[in-house]
Structure formats: C-alpha cells, structure tokens
Amino acid sequence: MIAGARKSALPGFGATLGITMVWLSLIVLIPLAALVLRPWELGIAGFWHSITDPRVLAALRLSFGAATLAAAVNVPFGLLIAWVMVRYRFPGRGLADSLIDMPLALPTAVAGIALTALFAPNGWIGALFAPLGIKIAYTPLGILLALIFVGLPFVVRTIEPVIMDLPAEAEEAAATLGATRTQTLRRVVLPALGPALLAGFGAALARGVGEYGSVIFIAGNMPMFTEIAPLLIIIRLEQLDYAGAAALGLVMLMVSFGILLLLNLLERRVGRRAA
Amino acid sequence: MFSHRLTRRSALGATLGLLAAGRAKAADTTLLNVSYDPTRELYRDINRAFAATWQAKTGDRITINQSHAGSGAQARAVLDGLQADVVTLALGADIDALAKRGLVAADWETRLPDHACPYTSTIVILVRKGNPKSIQDWPDLLKPGVAVITPNPKTSGGARWNFLAALAWAQRQPGATDASAEDFMRRLFRQVPVLDTGARGATTSFAQRGLGDVLLAWENEAWLVCKEFGADDFAIVSPSLSILAEPPVSLVDSIVDKRGTREAAQTYLEYLYSRQGQEIVAKNYYRPRDTEVAARYAERYPAIPMVTVRDFGGWDVAQAKYFADGGLFDRIFTPGK
Numbered sequence: 001m002i003a004g005a006r007k008s009a010l011p012g013f014g015a016t017l018g019i020t021m022v023w024l025s026l027i028v029l030i031p032l033a034a035l036v037l038r039p040w041e042l043g044i045a046g047f048w049h050s051i052t053d054p055r056v057l058a059a060l061r062l063s064f065g066a067a068t069l070a071a072a073v074n075v076p077f078g079l080l081i082a083w084v085m086v087r088y089r090f091p092g093r094g095l096a097d098s099l100i101d102m103p104l105a106l107p108t109a110v111a112g113i114a115l116t117a118l119f120a121p122n123g124w125i126g127a128l129f130a131p132l133g134i135k136i137a138y139t140p141l142g143i144l145l146a147l148i149f150v151g152l153p154f155v156v157r158t159i160e161p162v163i164m165d166l167p168a169e170a171e172e173a174a175a176t177l178g179a180t181r182t183q184t185l186r187r188v189v190l191p192a193l194g195p196a197l198l199a200g201f202g203a204a205l206a207r208g209v210g211e212y213g214s215v216i217f218i219a220g221n222m223p224m225f226t227e228i229a230p231l232l233i234i235i236r237l238e239q240l241d242y243a244g245a246a247a248l249g250l251v252m253l254m255v256s257f258g259i260l261l262l263l264n265l266l267e268r269r270v271g272r273r274a275a
Numbered sequence: 276m277f278s279h280r281l282t283r284r285s286a287l288g289a290t291l292g293l294l295a296a297g298r299a300k301a302a303d304t305t306l307l308n309v310s311y312d313p314t315r316e317l318y319r320d321i322n323r324a325f326a327a328t329w330q331a332k333t334g335d336r337i338t339i340n341q342s343h344a345g346s347g348a349q350a351r352a353v354l355d356g357l358q359a360d361v362v363t364l365a366l367g368a369d370i371d372a373l374a375k376r377g378l379v380a381a382d383w384e385t386r387l388p389d390h391a392c393p394y395t396s397t398i399v400i401l402v403r404k405g406n407p408k409s410i411q412d413w414p415d416l417l418k419p420g421v422a423v424i425t426p427n428p429k430t431s432g433g434a435r436w437n438f439l440a441a442l443a444w445a446q447r448q449p450g451a452t453d454a455s456a457e458d459f460m461r462r463l464f465r466q467v468p469v470l471d472t473g474a475r476g477a478t479t480s481f482a483q484r485g486l487g488d489v490l491l492a493w494e495n496e497a498w499l500v501c502k503e504f505g506a507d508d509f510a511i512v513s514p515s516l517s518i519l520a521e522p523p524v525s526l527v528d529s530i531v532d533k534r535g536t537r538e539a540a541q542t543y544l545e546y547l548y549s550r551q552g553q554e555i556v557a558k559n560y561y562r563p564r565d566t567e568v569a570a571r572y573a574e575r576y577p578a579i580p581m582v583t584v585r586d587f588g589g590w591d592v593a594q595a596k597y598f599a600d601g602g603l604f605d606r607i608f609t610p611g612k
Contacts, residue, residue: 053600054609122485138469138486220469221427223608227470234472235429238347239599240354240372 035253038246050244051251055223056232063229064255066140067208070147071155071201078155078200079193085156086163104153108213115146116218138220143228146214151204158200159193166192194270202263209256304539305338309359311346311432311522312473313496317559318363324555325546329539337539345473346432353378353527360531360540363524365432365474368590370525383525392521393547394561397579398440400512401481401490401497408488412515413444416463416489423466424487426477428597428604432522433474435598437491440518442597443582447516461607482509493520498560498575519581 220226236245322339346365426434445459481490531537553565
C-alpha cells in the first residue's frame with residue numbers, strides 16, 4: 001500500500017487502480033460473493049450434510065485426485081517439450097508450437113468426444129488395449145487422459161519464457177567447472193526453473209479441477225466411481241437444488257484456493273532459495 | 276445535459292421498439308418450443324406442417340423455434356428465464372416444477388385431453404444384431420457379462436421412465452417386497468458401465484461407440500436407432516411389462532401472456548391432437564392417442580402390458596421416493612448398505 005502510494009514515474013495511478021478495482025469486483029468478486037452467500041439457505045447442518053455425502057466426497061476425491069495426477073504427469077513432459085521448443089531449431093517447429101496450443105483452442109466438448117471415440121473399446125487406440133483387459137474410456141484412466149490433454153499447454157507456456165531467460169552460458173560454465181550433465185541439470189537448471197514448474201503445476205491443476213466439457217464424455221459418470229464434482233453440481237442444478245449446487249461449488253472454490261495459496265507460498269520459497 | 280440526451284435516446288429506442296413489435300404482431304409470429312432430447316425429428320416435422328396450416332387459415336406467417344436438451348435442464352432453463360411459449364417435456368414432474376413456481380397454471384394437466392400428453396411411448400430393450408446374449412425380458416439383464424446402457428435418472432427424463440419400468444417389473448414378481456425390488460435395481464445398475472446425462476447421449480454410446488449389449492430406451496428412440504444405423508444391426512425386444520411413458524405439453528402462461536402469443540401457442544398444442552398432427556406423431560415412432568391413426572400403424576406397436584406413473588402415486592411421490600437426494604437411486608450407489 002505504502003509503496004504503491006509513492007509517486008510513480010507514470011501518470012494515472014489513481015484512475016488505473018480505480019478501473020482495476022471496479023473490474024475485479026464486477027468480473028470476479030460479485031459472482032464469487034453470490035456463490036459464498038447462496039449455500040447458507042440450507043443452514044449450517046444442511047450445508048454440512050450436503051457436502052459430506054459419500055457420493056460428494058467420492059466425486060471431490062476423484063476431481064482433485066485426477067487433476068493433481070494429471071498436473072504431475074504434465075510437469076516433466078511439459079518441461080521436456082518447453083526445453084525442446086526453446087533450445088532447438090528443427091523443421092516443423094512452428095507447427096509443433098501451434099499444436100501445443102490446440103487443447104486451449106479446441107472447444108472442450110470436441111476434445112472430449114474425439115478422445116472418447118479414440119479410446120472407447122471400439123476406437124482406434126482403445127481397441128488395442130481392450131484385448132489386454134485395459135479399459136481407458138469410461139474409467140478414471142480416461143478422466144486422467146482428458147485432464148492431461150487440457151492441462152499440457154498451461155505447463156509448457158508457463159515454463160517456456162523462463163527457459164528463454166536462462167542463459168546457456170550458465171550450463172556451459174557449470175560444465176567447464178567440471179560438473180557432469182546430471183549435476184548441471186540438478187544444481188543449475190532445475191533450481192532456476194523451480195518456481196515456473198510449480199506455477200505450471202498450479203495452473204494445470206486449477207484447470208483440471210474445474211474441467212467439465214472434455215471429461216464428461218469420456219468419464220462414464222458412474223456415481224462413486226467416475227462421477228466428477230462439476231457433474232454433481234450440474235445434477236444438483238437440474239434438480240433445482242441451487243443451494244446444494246452452490247455448497248459444492250463453494251467447497252471446490254475453497255479447496256482450490258487453499259491449494260493455489262500453498263503453491264504460491266512454496267513458489268516464493270523455492271524462488272528465494274534459487275536466488 | 277447528459278441525462279437529457281439519455282432520455283431522448285431511450286425514448287427514441289422505445290418508439291422504434293414499439294413500431295417493430297406492432298409490425299411483428301400483424302404478420303409474423305414466432306414461438307419457442309422448449310422440448311427434451313429425442314424429439315428433434317418429431318417437432319421438425321410438426322413445426323413445418325403447422326406453419327403451413329396456420330398460414331392457410333390466417334394468412335399470417337408463423338415460425339416455431341425448437342430447443343432440445345435433457346428434460347430437467349430445459350425446465351431449469353425456462354425457470355431461469357428462457358422465453359418458452361410452450362414446453363413439451365419428457366415427464367410431468369418437470370412441468371410441475373414450473374407450475375410450483377408460478378410460470379404455468381396449476382391445472383395444466385387438465386387443460387388438454389389425455390393428461391396433456393398428445394402422444395405416448397414406452398420403454399423397450401434394444402439389443403444388437405441376432406440378440407447374441409438372448410435377452411428376452413428384464414431378468415435377463417442381470418445375467419453375468421451383460422452390459423446395460425441407460426442414462427442418469429438424475430438428469431434424464433427418459434432414464435426415469437427406464438428406471439420405473441424396470442422397478443414396476445421387479446415389484447410385481449411373486450413374493451416381491453420393497454427390499455427385493457431395491458435389490459433388483461441395485462443389481463441392474465451394477466451392469467451399467469456408463470451413465471450418460473441424456474437419452475441421446477446413451478443412444479450414441481450404444482449405437483456409435485459400440486458400448487454395452489443392451490440399451491434401455493424410449494420406443495421411439497429405439498425405432499430411430501434402427502432407422503438411422505440400419506435395422507439389420509439392432510433388434511427391439513418388448514419386455515413382459517413396461518410403463519406407459521407420457522411426455523406432457525403445456526403453455527407457459529407467464530410468457531405467452533407477456534408476449535401476446537397465447538392464441539397461437541394454444542392452437543399449436545391443439546394441432547398435436549389433430550388427425551394430421553397424430554399422423555406425424557405416428558410417423559416419428561411415437562404412439563398416437565387417436566385410435567384410428569394408431570390402428571393404421573398397429574404392427575409397429577406391439578401390445579405390451581404397461582403400468583403408468585399413476586401406479587407409483589404420480590410424479591410427486593415417485594420423484595421423492597426414487598430420484599430425490601437420498602432416494603432409491605442414490606441408495607443403490609451407496610456402498611455398504
């Protein structure tokens with residue numbers, strides 16, 4: 001606050017801060033406030049009851065579990081892809097670069113239907129696994145797959161600029177000082193990328209937790225097994241249980257907020273240590 | 276200065292709006308029919324034929340727009356402000372929900388003949404070519420290795436009819452109790468690998484993704500699958516007992532009165548009961564109410580013994596007992612009970 005009030009070299013601080021506050025309130029705070037206020041129509045006991053139902057807990061476990069796992073898978077592969085895109089020049093690089101953004105551009109429903117068609121027991125890829133007794137579509141594995149798909153660009157695009165800023169000289173210096181390649185990677189490259197990896201993980205996780213469109217087609221939607229929390233919200237809305245839907249939404253919001261806050265703190269600590 | 280300019284501009288806007296509304300009323304009417312999932316083809320035909328009849332009678336043009344999704348989702352959309360002149364939904368409970376909140380008159384069910392259901396259907400069992408798992412009736416669905424496709428009764432109207440049809444059979448077996456019927460339903464849903472949110476989604480899973488051995492479906496949807504995907508690949512099995520599925524229709528009173536479309540909407544709904552309307556109904560594989568039309572399409576509609584939702588005490592009771600939170604459907608998925 002104090003620092004912000006100090007005279008800046010640029011004019012218009014008052015006006016821009018005003019617009020920022022109004023915009024944030026309109027777009028973020030007011031809808032969130034509605035979400036926070038709505039569930040209490042049920043009373044505290046009703047609220048508690050509506051979020052501790054075994055089916056709700058199973059759905060929350062699935063949504064957060066699958067999103068965490070998908071983000072964890074995306075971090076190493078995202079890092080690899082980002083590294084290749086930044087450090088190497090190869091034919092088709094432009095094409096590969098735009099492919100990374102595809103999961104962002106494609107309507108999620110289209111992605112979901114395409115993945116389901118491929119990984120269903122009679123799909124091109126699903127048919128290869130079916131004889132081995134491995135089912136992908138309509139199982140938690142299918143959900144994981146869809147979340148890996150939608151989360152990938154978040155990881156790659158978060159890490160890329162940091163790798164760009166990472167001078168290749170630092171690695172060369174480490175090599176001349178006698179570090180092995182593994183040592184260079186462990187002691188020089190990864191610490192510098194730490195905060196970005198965490199940020200990418202957080203972004204992919206946040207995206208995965210709330211993902212609906214692409215998951216709903218491949219999930220199978222069986223209660224206690226493959227039913228994601230956002231679907232339960234939709235189901236409650238269709239039963240005209242607006243308060244119950246808001247209760248579940250609020251819980252998801254709070255858990256997500258908690259996770260992101262934690263990641264943010266972790267990011268700062270990792271960042272400080274690297275610096 | 277500012278407020279003066281604003282007033283002048285809004286006055287101009289209002290005048291233009293009035294002019295436009297006045298002109299639209301004289302010649303063109305548009306109605307919005309908010310319907311459920313598998314009626315796309317039916318209402319496409321009905322709307323075309325009705326528009327021609329309306330123009331011949333009044334000289335005015337009428338356009339009917341359609342909107343389709345799961346029945347529950349559609350009812351909620353109308354509650355949340357979708358400007359539907361008429362609703363043609365999958366089950367009475369969804370129109371009841373509108374009536375409870377004052378959008379539809381409480382006596383909607385008696386304003387039109389036959390409980391306001393101009394056509395009916397039933398629930399049948401669709402199997403794959405040659406019926407390889409030899410499914411003849413409800414108990415065959417519990418055989419090991421039989422996968423059953425049915426949508427989620429929480430979100431799909433058709434799925435609720437499926438559920439009640441199976442339950443009706445289980446309740447009527449010799450020595451049946453509430454517990455034995457519940458057990459039958461629990462075992463039935465253990466055979467279900469996927470719960471789609473709507474009837475069309477379930478149809479796609481079964482017919483296009485090749486999922487499951489059996490699709491529980493509206494009779495009209497089963498016929499449509501045979502027509503669209505080839506009658507050789509599928510066969511319709513009539514169970515020994517099913518339910519008379521009655522999809523109701525109604526005006527949305529608050530909206531037709533606001534938009535001044537009550538007369539057109541009423542005529543539209545009555546058209547469904549006309550000889551011409553019933554003929555279109557039958558062509559789209561729904562069971563017509565008109566006995567003469569029904570007789571002409573008799574070979575399509577085997578006589579299946581049927582219960583009705585009134586045998587379950589009506590939608591209010593059925594909804595609370597089976598589909599509400601903590602109802603039978605929730606219980607059969609709760610482990611350890």
